[in-house]
Amino acid sequence: MHELPVTQSILEIAVRNGSQANARRVTDIYLVIGELSSLIDESIQFYWDMIAKDTIAEGATLHFRRIEAELMCNDCGERFPHNREDVSCPGCGGRNVKVAAGDEFFMEAIEVDGEPQG
Numbered sequence: 001m002h003e004l005p006v007t008q009s010i011l012e013i014a015v016r017n018g019s020q021a022n023a024r025r026v027t028d029i030y031l032v033i034g035e036l037s038s039l040i041d042e043s044i045q046f047y048w049d050m051i052a053k054d055t056i057a058e059g060a061t062l063h064f065r066r067i068e069a070e071l072m073c074n075d076c077g078e079r080f081p082h083n084r085e086d087v088s089c090p091g092c093g094g095r096n097v098k099v100a101a102g103d104e105f106f107m108e109a110i111e112v113d114g115e116p117q118g
């Protein structure tokens with residue numbers, strides 16, 4: 001259920017950016033979601049349709065890009081794909097690893113429909 005606050009912050013940023021750009025409408029929002037984050041695209045879309053209503057971002061298309069999870073070994077620096085069954089490092093066999101990618105969530109870009117130039 002934590003998609004609601006996340007969606008609210010997306011909306012806040014989108015509206016702020018849209019107003020700064022004197023946009024009439026925010027048309028597209030590009031989001032990046034790491035594989036390990038538990039955010040669900042459909043839930044964000046669901047809340048979006050609900051809370052973006054009557055804002056300049058109403059009806060904007062949400063684009064989701066997933067980032068594959070990757071681990072990094074603290075001992076030898078090796079980066080390797082996350083494997084749920086075995087998290088040991090393929091380089092040195094150690095288990096002193098951390099998440100290097102896959103837990104991120106951010107907004108990559110916003111497209112707006114601005115005032116005609118001139």
Ligand SMILES: [Zn+2]
Nearest residue numbers: 073076089092
């Ligand atoms: Zn290693």
